[in-house]
Every structure is written in C-alpha cells, then in structure tokens.
Amino acid sequence: MRKHINLNANWKFSKQADFTSIEATHDDSQWESVNVPHTWNAIDGANGFDFYKGACWYRKSFAVDPSAQGNNVFIEFEGSNSITDVYVNGQHLGQHRGGYSTFRFDMTHVITFDGLNTLSVKVDNTVVDDVYPQMADFTFFGGIYRNVNLIIASPVHFDLMDYGSTGVYVIQEDISHERAALTIKSKLTNSEAADKKVRLWVDIQDAAGGHVAYAAKEVVLAAGETQDVETPIVIKNPTLWNGRKHAYLYTANVSLISYNDTIDALSIPFGVRYFEVDADKGFFLNGEHLALNGVSRHQDRKDMGWAITPREHEEDMTLIKEVGATSIRLAHYQHDQYFYNLCDQEGMVIWAEIPFISVMSKTELEGINAKQQMIELIRQNFNHPSIMFWGIQNEIQIGGDTPALRKLVRELNELTKKEDPTRLTTMANVMFVEDNDDYNRATDIIGYNKYYGWYNGKAEDFAEWIDGFRRTNPTAKLGISEYGAEGILQYHSNDPKVKDYTEEYHALYHEIVWDIFAKRPFLWATYVWNMFDFGANIRDEGGVKGRNNKGLVTYDRKIKKDAFYMYKANWSDEKFVHITSKRYIDRADDVITVKVYTNCDSVTLTVNGATLAAQTSANRIFTFENVALQAGNNEISAVAHHDGRTFEDTAFFNKVAVANPSYEAPEEKGGVVKNWFQVPDLGDVHIEELVITDDVYSTRCTMGEMMDNDAARAVLEKYLGKFSEHPMFGMASAMKIDMLASLASDIFNETLLYALNKELTKISKSSEVSSR
Numbered sequence: 001m002r003k004h005i006n007l008n009a010n011w012k013f014s015k016q017a018d019f020t021s022i023e024a025t026h027d028d029s030q031w032e033s034v035n036v037p038h039t040w041n042a043i044d045g046a047n048g049f050d051f052y053k054g055a056c057w058y059r060k061s062f063a064v065d066p067s068a069q070g071n072n073v074f075i076e077f078e079g080s081n082s083i084t085d086v087y088v089n090g091q092h093l094g095q096h097r098g099g100y101s102t103f104r105f106d107m108t109h110v111i112t113f114d115g116l117n118t119l120s121v122k123v124d125n126t127v128v129d130d131v132y133p134q135m136a137d138f139t140f141f142g143g144i145y146r147n148v149n150l151i152i153a154s155p156v157h158f159d160l161m162d163y164g165s166t167g168v169y170v171i172q173e174d175i176s177h178e179r180a181a182l183t184i185k186s187k188l189t190n191s192e193a194a195d196k197k198v199r200l201w202v203d204i205q206d207a208a209g210g211h212v213a214y215a216a217k218e219v220v221l222a223a224g225e226t227q228d229v230e231t232p233i234v235i236k237n238p239t240l241w242n243g244r245k246h247a248y249l250y251t252a253n254v255s256l257i258s259y260n261d262t263i264d265a266l267s268i269p270f271g272v273r274y275f276e277v278d279a280d281k282g283f284f285l286n287g288e289h290l291a292l293n294g295v296s297r298h299q300d301r302k303d304m305g306w307a308i309t310p311r312e313h314e315e316d317m318t319l320i321k322e323v324g325a326t327s328i329r330l331a332h333y334q335h336d337q338y339f340y341n342l343c344d345q346e347g348m349v350i351w352a353e354i355p356f357i358s359v360m361s362k363t364e365l366e367g368i369n370a371k372q373q374m375i376e377l378i379r380q381n382f383n384h385p386s387i388m389f390w391g392i393q394n395e396i397q398i399g400g401d402t403p404a405l406r407k408l409v410r411e412l413n414e415l416t417k418k419e420d421p422t423r424l425t426t427m428a429n430v431m432f433v434e435d436n437d438d439y440n441r442a443t444d445i446i447g448y449n450k451y452y453g454w455y456n457g458k459a460e461d462f463a464e465w466i467d468g469f470r471r472t473n474p475t476a477k478l479g480i481s482e483y484g485a486e487g488i489l490q491y492h493s494n495d496p497k498v499k500d501y502t503e504e505y506h507a508l509y510h511e512i513v514w515d516i517f518a519k520r521p522f523l524w525a526t527y528v529w530n531m532f533d534f535g536a537n538i539r540d541e542g543g544v545k546g547r548n549n550k551g552l553v554t555y556d557r558k559i560k561k562d563a564f565y566m567y568k569a570n571w572s573d574e575k576f577v578h579i580t581s582k583r584y585i586d587r588a589d590d591v592i593t594v595k596v597y598t599n600c601d602s603v604t605l606t607v608n609g610a611t612l613a614a615q616t617s618a619n620r621i622f623t624f625e626n627v628a629l630q631a632g633n634n635e636i637s638a639v640a641h642h643d644g645r646t647f648e649d650t651a652f653f654n655k656v657a658v659a660n661p662s663y664e665a666p667e668e669k670g671g672v673v674k675n676w677f678q679v680p681d682l683g684d685v686h687i688e689e690l691v692i693t694d695d696v697y698s699t700r701c702t703m704g705e706m707m708d709n710d711a712a713r714a715v716l717e718k719y720l721g722k723f724s725e726h727p728m729f730g731m732a733s734a735m736k737i738d739m740l741a742s743l744a745s746d747i748f749n750e751t752l753l754y755a756l757n758k759e760l761t762k763i764s765k766s767s768e769v770s771s772r
Contacts, residue, residue: 001154001262001263001264001265002151002152002153002154002157002264002265002266003068003150003151003152003153004149004150004151005149005150005151005152006147006148006149006150007060007062007075007119007148007149007150008035008036008037008147008148009035010033010035010060011033011034011035011036011038011058011059011060011144012028012031012032012033012034012058012059012060013031013032013033013034013038013040013056013057013058013059014028014031014032014056014057015040015052015054015056016056016057022057022059022087022090022120022122023090024089024090024118024120025090026059026120028059031057031059034058036058036143036144036145036146036147036148036307037143037144037145037146037147037306037307037308037309038058038143038144038145038307039081039141039142039143039145039304039305039306039307040052040056040142040143041125041139041141041142041143041305042141042303042304042305042307043303045139045141045300045305045535045537045546046139046300046302046305046534046535046536046537046546046547046555047545047546048537048540048545048546049537049538049540049545049546050537051139051537051546052142053125053126053127053140053142054124054125054126054142055122055123055124055126056122056123056124056142056143057120057121057122057123058120058121058123058144059118059119059120059121060118060119061116061117061118061119062116062117062119062150063115063116063117064111064112064113064117064150064152065113066113066114068113068152069113070155071108071152071153071154071155072106072108072152072153072154072155072157072160072191073106073107073108073111073150073151073152074104074105074106074107074108074150074151074152074153074160075088075093075104075105075107075119075148075149075150075151076102076103076104076148076149076150076151076160076164077096077102077103077104077121077144077146077148078102078146078147078148078149078336078337079099079100079101079102079144079145079146079147079306079336080096080099080103080121080123080143080144080145080146081099081100081123081125081140081141081142081143081145081306082097082098082099082123082124082125082131082140082142083095083096083097083123083124083125083126083128083131084096084103084121084122084123084124084144085121085122086105086119086120086121087119087120087121087122088107088110088111088117088118088119088120089110089111089112089117089118090118090120091110093105093106093107093110097130097131097369097372098131098132098369098372098373098376099125099140099333099355100333100334100335100355100373101163101164101334101373101376101377101380102164102337102376102380103164103376104151104160104161104164106160106161108191121144123142123143123144124142125140125141125142125143127140129361129362129363129364130361130363130364130368130369131369132354132355132356132357132361132369132370132373133332133333133355133356133357133358133359134358134359134360134361134399135357135358135359135399136332136355136357136358137358137536137538137539137548138298138300138332138534138535138536138548139300139305139535139536139537139546141300141305141306141307141535143305143306143307145305145306145307145308146306146336153264154256154263154264155190155191155192155196156188156189156190156191156192156196156198156221156256156258156263156264157188157189157256157263157264158186158187158188158189158254158256158264158266159187159188159189159226160189161189162187162379163372163375163376163379163380164376164379164380165187165379165380165382166266166268166380166383167186167187167188167189167266168184168185168186168187168252168254168266168268168383169184169185169186169379169382169383170182170184170252170268170270170382170383171183171184171185171422172272172273172274172422173232175238175240175272175273175274176274177237177238177240177286177287178236178237179234179235179236179237179238180234180235180238180272181232181234182232182233182234182235182272183230183231183232183233184202184215184230184231184232184233184252184254185228185229185230185231186200186228186229186230186231186254187226187227187228187229188200188219188221188226188227188228188229188256189221189225189226189227190221190222190223190224190225190226191224192223193223193224194223195220195221195222195223196220196221196223196258197218197219197220197221197258198218198219198221198256198257198258198263199216199217199218199219199256199257199258200216200217200218200219200229200231200254200255200256200257201214201215201216201253201254201255201256201257202214202215202216202231202233202252202253202254203252203253203254203255204233204235204250204251204252204253205250205251205253206239206250207239207248207249207250212235212236212250213233213234213235213236214233215231215232215233217229217231235250235272238250238272240271240272240273240274240286241271241272241273241344241347241385242273242285242286242347243285243290243326243347243348243349244321244326244346244347244348245347246347247271247344247345247346247347247386248271249269249270249271249344249345249385250269250270250271250272251267251268251269251270252267252268252270253265253266253267253268254266254267254268268383269341269344269383270383270384270385271344271385271386272385273285273286273385274286274287275388277424277444277445277477277524278477278522279474279475279476279477279478279522280522281521281522282521282522282523282524283349283524283525285349289521290326290349291326291521292326292327292349292479292524292525292526293324293325293326293327293526293567293570293571294325294326294327294328294329294349294351294525294526294527294528295320295323295325295327295328295329295527295528295530295531295552296328296329296330296331296482296527296528296529296530296531297316297320297328297329297330297331297335297530297531297532298331298332298530298532298534298535299335299336299339300534300535301555301556301557302554302555302556303556305535308336310338312557313336313338313339313342314342315557316339316531316532316557317339317342317343317346319531319532319553319557319560320348320531321346322568322572322574323531323552323564323567323568323571323572324567324568324570324571324572324573324574325348325531325567325571326347326348326349326571327348327349327350327351327525327527328343328348328349328350328351328527328531329350329351329353329391329481329527330350330351330352330353331353331394331530332353332355332357332394333353333354333355334352334354334373334376334377334380334381335352337380337381340352340381340384340386340387341384343384343386343387344384344385344386347386348386349386349388349525350384350386350387350388350389351387351388351389351391351426351481351525351527352377352381352387352389352390352391353377353390353391353392353394353428354370354373354374354377354391354392355373355394356370356373356374356392356393356394356396356412357393357394357395357396358394358395358396358398358399359396359398359399360396360399360400360402360404360405360408365404365408366408367408367411367412370408370412371411371412371415374390374392374412374415374416374419375415375419377390378390378416378419378420379419382420387423388423388424389423389424389425389426389445390416390420390423390424390425390426391425391426391427391428391447392409392412392413392416392425392426392427392443393409393412393427393428394427394428394449394481395428395429395430395449396409396430397429397430397432397433397439398430398735399733400702400704400733406438406439409427409439409442410442413425413442413443424443424444424445425443425444425445426443426444426445426446426447426479426481427439427442427443427446427447428447428448428449428481428482429446429447429448429449429481430449431448431449431450431451431455431456432735432739433448435468435469435472435473436472436473440473440476441476444477445477445478445479445524446476446477446478446479447478447479447480447481447482447525447527448469448478448479448480448481448482449481449482449483449529450462450465450480450482450483451482451483451484451485452465452483452513453485453498453509453512453513454484454485454486454498454499454509455743456742456743457742458498459498459508459509459512459513459516460512460516462483462513462516462517463516466478466516466520466523470522477524478522478523478524479523479524479525479526479527480517480523480525480526480527481527482527482529483513483526483527483528483529484509484528484529484530484550485498485505485506485509485510485550486499486501486506486541486542486548486549486550487501487502487503487505487506487507487549487550487551487561487563488501488502488503488542488543488544488549488665489503489554489559489561489583490543490662490663491503491542491663491664491665492504492581492583492584492663493505493663493664494589494592494593496508500665501541501542501543501549501665502663502665503561503562503581503583503584504562504580504581504584506561506562506563507561507562507563507566507580509563510528510563510566510567511566511621514566514567514570515619518570528552528567529550530548530550530551530552531551531552531553532551532552532553532554532555532557533547533548533549533550533551533553533554533555534547534548534551534555535547535548535555536548542665542666543665543666552564552567562578562580562581562597565578565580565597566597566620566621568597568599569597569598569599569620569621570599570620572599573599574599575598575599575600575640575642575645575647576598576599576600576647576649577596577597577598577600577603577638577639577640577647577648577649578596578597578598578638578649579594579595579596579636579638579649579650579651580594580595580596580597581594581595581651582651582652584653584663585652585653585654586653586654586656586659586660586663587629587653587654587655587656588655588656588657588658588659588660589629590628590629591625591626591627591628591629592627592629592653593623593624593625593626593627594623594624594627594636594638594651595621595622595623595624596621596622596623596624596638596649597620597621597622598620598622598638598640598647599620600640600641600642600647601616601640601642602614602615602616602640602641603615603617603622603638603639603640604638604639604640605624605627605636605637605638606636606637606638606639607627607628607634607635607636608630608634608635608636609635612624612627622638629653629655630655631655632654632655633652633653633654633655634652634653634654634655635650635651635652636650636651636652636653637649637650637651638650678720678721678722678723679719679720679721679747679752680719682751682752682755685751685754685755687750687751687754688754690754690757690758690761691761692757692761693761695764695765695766696760696761696762696763696764696765697709697712697715697760697761697763697765698756698757698760698761699736699737699738699741699748699753699756699757699760700736700737700738701736701737701760702733702735702736703716703733703735703736703737703740704733706760707724707733709763709765711763712760712763715756715759715760715763716756718759719752719755719756737753737756738753741753
C-alpha cells in the first residue's frame with residue numbers, strides 16, 4: 001500500500017549560491033536550521049523594492065524503511081519558487097520550472113535503504129525569460145514554501161508522474177438532479193520488468209460513508225507501460241454540490257487489487273454539479289441563478305510571505321465566509337491544495353489561473369512554460385468541484401500587443417479546452433483593452449480589470465463603461481475580474497477624494513461601485529481587489545513601501561477595514577451593525593456625520609447617552625448628519641434589532657481644537673505612477689496647436705517604442721527623469737504616454753504633454769534605432 005511521509009522538519013538552509021552542484025558529503029553544519037514551509041523573503045518581500053533574489057540551498061537527511069525495498073520511492077514538493085533542482089545522494093534527479101504547482105521526482109534508483117540519504121535542493125527565485133511570471137504587481141517570494149513529502153508506492157500504481165496529479169480524474173459527463181453520469185479516468189503505470197494483471201475497483205460513497213455506486217475493470221499492464229483506463233459509473237438521484245447552500249461531497253475510492261492484495265488506493269473527494277453563464281442573466285448553478293459576489297486572494301501573510309500553514313488558510317477562509325462572498329478568484333497562480341479543499345468544503349465558486357501575467361517573454365514565444373503550468377493547474381485540480389473557471393491570462397497586454405502574444409493566448413485557450421472541456425475558460429483583460437478587441441471573444445467568458453475611481457476617472461464611470469461594452473458586445477459574457485482602491489487605516493478625511501488613501505474614500509468607492517454592479521445582474525461575477533493587503537515589492541505609495549493596500553482586511557488579518565462591513569451588509573445574512581470611521585478619533589469639527597453599515601432594517605443612534613435619531617434604509621447604509629460633539633471624549637452607539645435580538649456597536653471620538661495632521665496622507669498622493677517620474681517645473685508655456693502624424697514620435701507611441709530610439713529616449717529622460725530604472729517600468733513599457741496621462745493627469749498635464757510632443761514630433765520614426 002502507498003505510504004505518504006511528511007519531510008517538513010529539520011532542514012538546513014544557506015543563501016550561498018556560489019556552487020553549481022552539491023555532493024552528498026558537503027558540510028552543512030554551519031547552515032541555518034529551518035523547517036518548511038520556508039521562505040527567505042518573509043520580511044524583505046513586503047517592505048520595499050529590493051528583496052533577495054537568487055539561488056539558495058536546502059539540505060536534509062532522511063531514511064527509508066528497508067521494508068520499502070521493491071517499491072517505488074518519490075520525492076514530492078507541493079510548492080517551491082521558482083526554479084528547483086533536486087539532488088539525492090549527490091545525484092541530480094531533475095529540475096522543475098515554475099513556483100506554484102506540485103511536482104515529483106522518482107528517486108527509487110538513487111536512494112539507499114541501509115542508512116541515511118541526503119536530499120539537497122537548490123531553489124532560485126531569479127526571474128528568467130522562459131519561466132512565468134516575468135513581472136507582476138506582487139512579490140515573488142523564494143523558497144520551499146509548501147510541504148515536502150516522501151511517497152512510497154507499489155511498482156504498479158496510479159501514476160505519480162502525471163504532471164503532479166493524483167492520476168485519477170472524476171469526469172462529469174452529464175449531471176442533472178435525476179442522474180450523475182461520470183467517467184473515472186485512471187492513469188495506471190507499471191514499472192516492473194514483467195506484465196501485471198490487476199483489477200481496478202471504483203467505489204463511490206456518499207457524505208455519510210454509504211455506498212452509492214461501484215464498478216470494476218480487469219487491466220493488463222505491460223512492463224513499463226502507462227495506460228489510461230476509463231470506468232463509467234452513474235449516481236442515481238444525486239445530491240448536488242450547491243455552493244454555500246449545500247457543499248455536498250462524495251468520495252471516489254479507487255483501488256488496484258492483485259489477487260487478495262490491495263497494491264494501491266486513493267480516496268478522491270468530489271462534488272457533482274452543473275453550471276452555465278448567460279450573457280443576459282449571469283451565472284447559474286444547478287439551474288438556479290447565483291450571484292457570484294467575489295473577492296480575490298493572494299496567498300502571502302505579513303512576516304510569513306508564502307510560507308503559511310493550514311492555520312492561515314483557515315483564517316482566510318473564515319474571513320471570506322464572514323464577508324459573505326460566494327466566489328473567490330485565486331490570483332495569480334496555482335494555490336495550495338489545502339485551500340482548494342477548503343473551497344470545496346465551504347461551497348466557494350472558484351476562478352483558478354496560471355501566472356501568465358503582465359509581460360510575455362521576449363525570447364520564448366511558444367509559451368512552453370505557460371502551457372506546462374496550465375496543464376499542471378488543470379490536472380492537479382481537476383477533481384475540485386469548486387473550480388468552475390480556468391483563467392489563462394491576467395493583464396498580459398501590458399507587455400505589448402504582438403501577433404505572438406495573441407497566438408499564445410489562443411493556444412492556451414485551446415489547450416485548456418482540450419485538457420478540460422467540462423469547465424469554462426476566462427481571462428482578465430487589462431483596463432486599456434478596447435471594447436471591440438478580439439480578446440473579448442478569445443475565451444468562453446471574459447473579465448476586465450477596471451479601476452475607475454482610482455487609477456483613472458471616477459467610480460461612477462463604471463456604469464457608462466459596462467453599459468457601453470454591453471452595447472458593443474451584446475453576446476459577450478462579461479465579469480469584473482478586478483476593481484478596488486487603496487485604503488490605509490492611518491489616513492482619514494471628512495471629504496474623501498480619489499487617491500487620498502483614506503479609509504473613508506476606500507469605503508465610499510466600494511459603496512458607489514457595488515451599487516452599480518448590483519443593478520447589473522448580467523455580470524457573471526465581480527471580484528474585489530483584494531480581500532487582503534499583500535506584498536508587492538515594486539510599490540511605493542501613500543507612505544507605504546512594498547505593499548498593495550487595496551485589501552478589505554489588513555496584511556496581518558488583524559483589522560477589517562470599513563469597506564469589509566459594507567460588503568458584509570450586502571452579502572451576508574449574519575446580522576450586525578458597524579459604525580464607520582472609528583479610527584478617525586480626533587475631530588476638530590463641531591458637528592460630524594456618522595455612517596453606519598448594517599443588514600438590519602433600522603438603526604438608532606445614541607450620542608453621549610442621549611438618543612439622537614432612528615433611521616430605516618433600503619441600501620444597508622445609514623447616514624446621520626449634524627451629530628454634535630462635546631469638548632473632549634464622545635461616545636456614540638448604534639443599535640439595531642432583528643428577530644428579538646439586539647446588535648450594537650460603539651465608537652469614541654475626541655473633540656480637539658486643531659485637526660490631527662497625521663490623518664493626512666503624504667503629499668505624493670497621486671498613486672504608484674507618480675513615483676516613476678521626476679518632472680521638472682516647466683513654468684508658463686505658451687501652448688500652440690501641433691500637427692501629429694503617424695511617421696513621427698509622439699505621446700501616442702508606447703514608452704518602449706520611444707526608448708528604443710536614442711533621440712526619443714533623450715526627450716523622455718529630459719522631461720521624465722531616469723524612469724526606466726524604476727522596478728515597475730517593465731509593466732509600463734507597452735503603455736502609451738496618452739494612456740499614462742489618463743492614469744496620472746496631475747503629472748501628465750497639458751503643459752507636459754505639449755512640451756513632449758513639441759520635441760518628439762521632430763523625430764522621424766525612420767531615423768536610426770539604437771541597438772539597445
């Protein structure tokens with residue numbers, strides 16, 4: 001029988017990267033002692049631009065029970081970022097390229113059963129041009145950050161080398177309330193030197209352990225053969241997996257029997273369901289409309305990076321359930337199997353995706369690694385009923401729009417449909433993709449990352465864009481894959497505005513946008529960016545380095561921002577009341593406005609022990625204006641009632657004579673774009689009309705296009721400084737300056753655009769291009 005042995009404890013670790021191979025006898029006595037999960041970027045990965053990138057080494061001794069001789073022995077890594085070379089007893093087993101999926105190596109022929117073996121692992125998180133992601137707005141934490149396991153299996157077993165999968169796939173052929181027709185596809189392998197006859201058993205059990213269906217098949221495996229065996233099976237009158245209402249799971253117990261011996265066995269949890277997306281009505285699960293009120297999630301945690309444990313996964317799920325979400329976009333890479341299991345158990349509808357994000361390789365145009373990671377994602381997660389959407393790219397157009405990129409996107413979609421025709425393909429277009437672009441028809445359904453009200457425009461602009469997109473693409477199945485704004489708890493305002501980083505604007509933004517989305521049920525899903533603040537080493541804005549602060553919950557999961565409660569009021573049935581701006585304690589105003597979120601029907605406000613007013617509201621937002629403050633401390637309570645129960649929240653505000661300056665964000669409020677450039681004071685410039693033609697450079701060209709011409713580059717650097725040295729430049733190189741102007745009009749004002757174009761239009765595109 002198969003044995004699964006955890007190897008997380010007692011590793012040695014070194015950041016030395018000056019040797020290219022390693023012998024079993026290498027002295028590691030001075031190395032640091034660590035356990036995995038482990039990352040060397042737990043601290044520096046979320047506090048600024050620079051974090052350690054390079055090759056590091058892990059070593060561990062392990063023994064294999066002599067009774068395992070005659071079996072196959074595998075080493076399994078559940079996640080190691082991003083290029084991993086594995087050595088056992090000084091012999092190189094292989095290399096895995098990609099930082100998010102499970103991978104295994106067969107070490108049967110290099111281990112000893114008589115004593116200790118030495119496992120040496122080189123892990124390198126350096127970005128290389130043929131492994132994804134190339135560049136993204138999150139930190140690439142290095143290390144063996146998920147479990148490491150030893151697997152001992154019979155020479156005849158369910159294939160362990162099938163892209164890190166279980167080797168067993170529960171294929172949902174035809175599902176209804178009356179009948180679930182399944183095909184159990186088992187990939188069997190025989191590493192013996194002789195043919196082997198086995199019987200494959202499939203036993204389906206319900207959630208209570210009762211037997212509901214079974215099947216068997218005789219199989220003859222030739223020596224060295226791997227064979228796919230398909231076993232049809234039917235569940236009559238199935239209990240459907242029905243999201244958060246009823247996340248019902250069956251178990252497929254599959255086993256290989258040789259005479260009276262069970263030589264391999266697996267238990268595969270699965271749920272049966274059917275679903276569709278309608279362009280006019282949205283998402284349907286098991287024939288019923290389900291609003292996919294979604295959040296996105298990154299896997300890192302403050303002071304832990306990606307090296308998190310089941311405890312952190314469970315805490316994340318608890319918070320996501322509390323806010324009332326029904327769907328999660330697990331961005332921007334394959335997540336831990338433990339979290340996918342939680343999604344199955346809790347009834348979350350999942351968008352799972354690969355890290356084909358922001359920038360395509362400039363040299364490897366076939367997408368070999370992107371395709372590998374897509375196959376790994378699908379095969380390793382095929383049996384999770386929660387996953388209904390496979391994401392093939394995120395904002396990949398940032399790196400430039402080329403025929404090679406469009407070809408690869410098409411090929412990834414085709415590969416995904418071939419690997420799994422039972423689910424829907426999707427992708428997340430960057431906000432500047434045009435409404436009439438063919439990208440909108442490349443996958444089954446489409447998502448857009450739009451940031452009206454933060455990077456450009458105002459929050460109310462969502463309505464006009466969605467309605468316009470729908471007119472242009474009446475049959476497209478549209479979702480919002482990202483939307484959000486920065487919210488930093490230190491900053492507060494009575495008059496919140498775009499890009500002020502205050503908690504008040506963060507909440508107001510989500511109020512406005514959610515109201516727009518809620519009135520458009522044809523959106524198949526909407527995903528808040530993000531459920532949690534996360535590490536993003538390339539960021540420096542709002543006085544915070546190395547973080548993206550758009551989360552509804554802080555990076556350490558200690559504080560729920562006000563916007564969390566706005567969504568809870570709209571999404572959750574758990575009754576509560578919440579006074580906003582409680583962290584805005586010092587108030588210089590004689591009267592203030594008090595805002596309350598609740599999913600109860602009415603709220604009574606009490607100020608310093610006296611009842612002020614009672615209100616009812618249909619939109620879950622209660623606003624009490626002209627609340628007078630007395631000198632010093634003020635106690636304000638909000639009380640709501642529901643079904644005989646009382647819900648109360650209390651806030652304390654301190655009346656001060658002078659406004660507290662610490663509530664004001666630093667002057668550089670303009671967002672991440674503002675920090676890329678050093679613009680000189682241009683003074684008063686007389687602006688004249690310019691004629692701009694396609695044969696000259698102008699702000700209509702991309703940054704990258706102009707940086708390839710020495711003369712155009714000199715103009716840009718004259719007015720914008722050495723911006724190409726900024727870590728985020730690679731993500732901006734495909735943007736036109738006119739697009740950047742829409743994101744940062746305070747920088748790229750009319751004067752600057754005129755000054756740039758006046759000089760750029762004198763440079764012909766036919767002029768010599770540098771070798772740069």
